Amino acid sequence: MKEKIIRFMRARAAWVRRNRIRSGIALVLVVWYYFSLPQTLFSAPYATVIESAEGELLGAKIAADGQWRFPAQDSVPEKFRKCVVYFEDEKFYYHPGFNPVSMYKAFVQNRKAGKVVRGGSTLTQQVVRLSRKNKKRTYFEKAVELILSTRLEWRCSKTEILDMYAAHAPFGGNVVGLEMASWRYFGVPSEQLSWAESATLAVLPNAPSLIYPGKNQFRLREKRDRLLLKLRNEKVIDGQTYALAISEPLPQKPFALPQVAPHLLQRVAKSRPGARVRTTIDVHLQQRVNQIAKYYYNQYRQNDVNNLAILVIDTRDRSVISYVGNAPTDAAHQKDVDIIGAPRSTGSILKPLLYAGMLDDGKLLPNTLVADVPTQISGYKPENFNLTFDGAVPAHRALSRSLNIPAVLMLKDYGVNKFYEELQHFRLRDISKRPDHYGLSLILGGAESNLWDLCRTYAGMTSTLNYFNTHQGKYRTKEFAELNYDSGFSPDFGKESFQKTILGAGAIWLTYNAMEEVNRPEADEAWKFYDSSQKIAWKTGTSFGNRDAWAIGTNSRYVVGVWIGNASGEGRPTLTGVSSAAPVLFDIFNLLPRQHWFSPPLNDLEEARVCVLSGHLAQPDCPQITQWVPLKGRITTVCPYHKLVHLDKTRQFRVNTSCEQIENMVTENWFVLPPVMEWYYKSQHIDYRPLPPFKEGCAGAQTPTMDFIYPKNTAKIYLTKDFNSIVQPVILKVAHSERESEIFWYLDRNFIGTTKTFHEMPVTPADGMHEITVVDQNGNEIRRKITIVR
Template identity: 70%
Template structure:
């Protein structure tokens, strides 16, 4: 055998050497034949198509040339394939790309009739003709089609050729391809077509003009039924199927394409235009979220709030399983704007990140008392939403109640640049200006972010704790990975490490414990008392002027983010995170499988004794409770509010060595807040016991006092009432002894005396003034202010 092959090759070489010109011609013909078929057969643009993770159509965007042309599928449904081959090319699986017998018959019959009455093209030739934009049917063009058809047969399998035909055949109007035709005329995917529907679409490319509603119905039905008869005659379908098929109606009014996730479609089209993308969207969840968005939109628009967005994340893989980019509003209210990626004022939504960062750095414990008093810092005057003051509040309660003043004071202690750097690690891209630009307002909505980045951040935090608990106290270097909407994509979370990525698991867990205490929407206030309650940590936010309402929540598996407002930035009086965004958030969570909250990462928590009243690390003279804190929590400050005081035997008065023998003194630890904090704290805590006054016969003692209002450097504007009378400014001072007499001076001029309630109205001239207050024991405080009369 080997000798015969060698001899054959030798004869070929001899022929080439003896016929060099002929050999060159044959070689050129072979090369020309090999390269005659374009590498890319169809250059037309395709529609952008997105599908759910179940493979169901979510939406499509028309191709650039105005044609509804879907990208080719991997396979052609068997019913359509059977109908098409039987109708168009019965010998498709046996010919090399052209059928000489059919072509001969077509030429003879067309010549006899003097017009085209029969076509002899195979399906392969029709694919070539479609790729050549249906050029004029000349004999020369037919020859080119035959050559290209044989070359196409060598390059592709028969099923691949059918796939090319199914993707590019005309089906009437601007409908191109089987997939689009299936949706347009029958409202289903091609694999769901019945035999009658498949037969209808199989005959349609032969005469696409027959499909127009109300026209040519009889001709289209006759062509379809004749094909169904062939299917029955060849026993491809049984009699019952045949009878039911011919009884099916023809398509009438075209169906609209699904638009289940239009804003995600627009996002995909920016980077993958003309492709079919299988997304991670859960179809059932997406449909329910759309219903939810429509329900709340109909409510919100009564208050002239026209936009909302909902994003649902699977924490395990960062897959987006629900994406509602906007409410079903109208063009006048920016219905096409994708709010999920739009920068909006953050309101209070960043407060948990500051709280967690301070826990992680050991600058705070969950119950540490934080000041909540009138505050002015370099001209910046934060206020709580309800315009009240608690004096002092545990840090976790300040977070749960979203108190602004404690948050600003916490940020001041932590440092704006340091917190800014933390936010940069979370890749909150819209927070891009310098720390000085934001200042302390950074924690109250002075910066902008978007729902995408915020949900990604909270998903990373939740996953940090879950992975830590499941993998022997390890973290992952890429834990805060980007969100994903492409099905099958494997997110890279980096390598396991014993070093925390950004925040420790213990700090995140304690932050979530505080976030569970956020006051829930109406109807869910008693969630702690029933087992079926949603176990989620969540936070709301409301931007200045009621322009943005936020709510973001998480459990062990999911993160849900909600934004409500107007895309134009118009604020509305009743628009808040609690009243507007929170109900949407909880209803969205009810659509998800019930999951537990994040479990405690005990390997990143340590038990310490803290002061029961102040929340600081306990001193020996503090009443204590045990509490779990992050590792660095053991380095926080000890309680500064417990002081050792000396009392008389009846514990009614404080005494000192000038008025009481040391042996007769009673020594006691006393919880004492600074004067201004105490002044407000007492009104909220009836259990607070102020320090007893010094006994009258004790000398050399005084009490600490402080201004409640105004703060240092305050500029005060005096306004006029309706009678054009200048209204005074009311100065306030806190003194530990309410019965002390206080003497007030402005620029050294005596203005009055107060007792019990230390408030004094004054109306000085415009300019700078020094206010001096002296108590009856000689203690003195001063404050410089600026008065401006309008």
């Protein structure tokens, strides 16, 4: 055998030497034949298509050339495959790309008729013709198609050829491809087509003009039924199926494509135009969230609030399981704008990040008292939403009640630059200006962020805590990974490490416990009294001018983010995070599976003795409790508010050795706040006991008993005018620890009046620098220097 092969090869080589020209021509022809078929047959643009995690169509965006052309499916449904083969090319699975018998019959019939009455093209030839943009039908073009068809048969399997045909065949109008035709004419995916529907679509590429609604119905039905009869005769379908199929009506009008997540479709179309993307969206949840969005839109638009956005995240893999980029509003209110990625004023939504950062850095403990008094810092005067003051409030309550003044004072203590760097680690990309551009207003909405980045941040925090608890106190280096809507994508969370990524698990757990105490919306105030209530760590925010209402919440698996407002930036008086965004948040959490609350990350916490009243680390003179604190909590300050005081036997007066015998003194622990904090604190806490006055005749230093509420030292004050152009006075305010004490006011050493009980003094100084002096009846004196500008 081997010798025969060798003799054959030698004979061929000898023939080539004797026929060099013929051999060269043959080689050129072979090379031309091999490369005659383009590597990419179809270069036309495709529609962008998104599907749910379950494979259901969520929406599609038309291709760049104005054609509804879906990307090719992995496979063609068996019903359509049978129908199109029996209608177009019965010998499809047997010929090499062309059918000479069929071509001969077509040639004879067309010649007799003097026109084209029958086509002899195989499905393979039709694929080639479609790829060549349906060039004019000539005998030369037929010859080219024949050659390219044989080449295509060599390159691709029969199944692949049929898939290409189904994806690029014309189905009438600007509808191209089986999948789009199935949705357009029957409103279902192609795998759900009946035999009658599959037969209808199988005959359309042969005469796509037949599909126009209300026209050519008789011809279309005749072609469809003839194909169904053929399928019955060939025993592809049985008689009963045939009888039912021919009784089905023809399509009468086109169906609209599903638009379940239109703004996610926009997002995908920008990054992956012409792709078919199976997303992570839960279609059933998405439909329910759409209903909630529509319900609240109909409610809020009555108050001229026309836009909203909702994002739901599964924190396990950062997958987006629901995406509502805007309300079902109209074009006049920018319905096509995807607000999820739009920068909006943050309001109070960043406060938990500051609280967590300070806990993690050892700057405070959960119950540490923070001042809540009238404050002015370098001309910046923050105010609480309800325009009241608590004097002093535990840090976790300041967060749960979203008090502005404590947040500003906490940021001042933590440092704007440090908090700014923390936000950069979270990759809040819209906070991009220099820290001094924002100043202390950074914590109250002076910066902008977007729902996508904020939800990613909270998802990263939740996942940090979960992973720490389930992996023996370890973190992941890329825990704050990007959110993902592509079901085929696996996020990279980096390597395991004992070093925290941004925040420690202990600080996050304590922050979530504080957020879980946030007052819920009006309709859900009694949530704690129901066994079925969900524990959710959540926070609202309202921007200046009531332009933006935020609510973001998390449990151990999901993060839900809500924004409500107007895309135009117009504010509305009743628009707030707690009244507008929070109800939406809780309605969505009620759709989600219930989750267990976070376990305490014991490896990142330790027990500490904490002062009951001040929340600081306890000193020996404090009433104490044991509390979980972050590992760095040990470096926080010891309670500065408890001190030992000496009283007489009646406990009505303070004494010292100058006025009382030591054996007659009673020593007692006393909780004492600074005067301004005390002034407001005691109005909120009836059990607060001011220090008793000193007994008459006692000598020695006296404890300061009063302080300025307003103004702060060296403040610059601008006097304003009313509607009658009359200059309005500035109101000076002082707090005194002894309620009935009388104090005396001086402006530049000139006496201007006295006050008792409520210490407020209106003055209208001239422009320039002035000194305010206040003296109480015991001779205690305080001063302030101010600058007046009209």
